[in-house]
Amino acid sequence: MVKLRDFESTDFFEILKDRHPDKLGDWSRLNGTYDSNNHNFLEGTTVLALVYKDGVIMAGDRQATEGYQVGERRIQKVYKIDRHSAIAVAGVAGPCIEIAKLFQVQIEFYEKIEGVPLSLDGQANYLSSLVRSNLSLAMQGLIVLPLFSGYDLNHHIGRIFKYDALGGRYEEDTYYAIGSGGKDARSTLKKLYQTELDKETALSIAVEALWDAADEDIATGGPDLIRKIFPTFTIITEEGVSEVSEDIIGELFQDLISRLEQS
């Protein structure tokens, strides 16, 4: 007889742990401390988020490193979660992408079962527990760090949440950037950021922040004009989550380059 139990649970991660532990990574066999220069694990680099007047913009470069080598040139670091939220990940790419995927499934699972979407705060809290579930990996140096943003339909503002490797959740009300070039991106954002930015200005600030991150940090990828690979930009407003087209991103980088050439 087919058993269809677990009727009451809205926690997909819990169901997987309980019934299908094989589908979740068993990292316990990974011994010792991870040294990024001696292992062939892909690592994602810089992602950022900034609040502007209609919501939040999230952006990420496309490069992943493998020690001192370029591991991947077109990796995606920002993922849509539900109609009004998105996650950006930095750190060891494998578990990072898995957590983003699991998080997305979980939020949709909740919404379908309950019939109403999970609140933005609820989503941010849930992500804490997912990051915490990676604790044993984090202790070995395989750190997964998300940056989570969304449009809060109750308060009509864009919000940003950052996390530490222990699952600590902290809210930023202006901007934030994480990853190897995160600090460089933050410096640029710090100088240029203003409240109530319009969309165009906010996008050009984000472009400049990623440019500076790529300029200062060897692991972060800049715009690849020959292969036509550009960082991705995701905009979250009351209307939903949308991607900025590659043409527009290309133009924004061209504008920045000509500005830099003139000065």
Next chain:
Amino acid sequence: MSTPYYVSPDQIWEDKKEFVDRGIEQAKEVIVLEYNNGLLMVAENPRKTIFKMSEIYDRIALASTGRVSEYEALRVAGIREAEIKGYTYYREDVTGKWLTNLYSQHMSAIAQAWDTKPLEIELLVCEIDGHSSVGSQIYKITFDGTYEEKERFAAIGGKADSILEFLENTYQEGLDIKDAIELAANTLESIEADAPESYEINPNTIEIACLDATLDRRKFHRFTIEEIDEILGNAS
């Protein structure tokens, strides 16, 4: 130890069927029909949070009638199993046929067990083809796990047969969403034609949802009262 009475399997099965039929006779009807962008699901339902149709997975929806607690458990189980399958393999690997089988096995096991009552529900598993607006599948599942594939339109509930008869004469292919909703509303009104008072569908007592091929990954859409108001208001 006393000898148990002998009851013929025919008789047991007949009793169970009769028991379910009595339950389903009372059940409100759900109509599913194909329109130009996918599948439309319509039911009379004055309740605001207890739905007859719901989203299961990207291209799959479930329409159900009968005992709410019974189909609600199957709805939740369907979502869970679909998510697990999609997470393990790939989202497109979750199909309506697979879900229909899952429900069918479960319902048939319960119907055959000697110590439980059969489920007093009927289900329609609805699925559209993700890549074009034409392909769609409708599977009707009854209490004993029997299922069949339906073409163009299907109905469940007490007066399902009258609905099918009405649609047989009125349904046309290539309906747009407005005409399809209007047809479904007329169908529901037709089966209440012998009601003591004149009967008319209104936005507060009708539940409408669709699987719309033009939508993004998640094809399910439940119409709000305002949207229904607009369509039904303009239609009349």
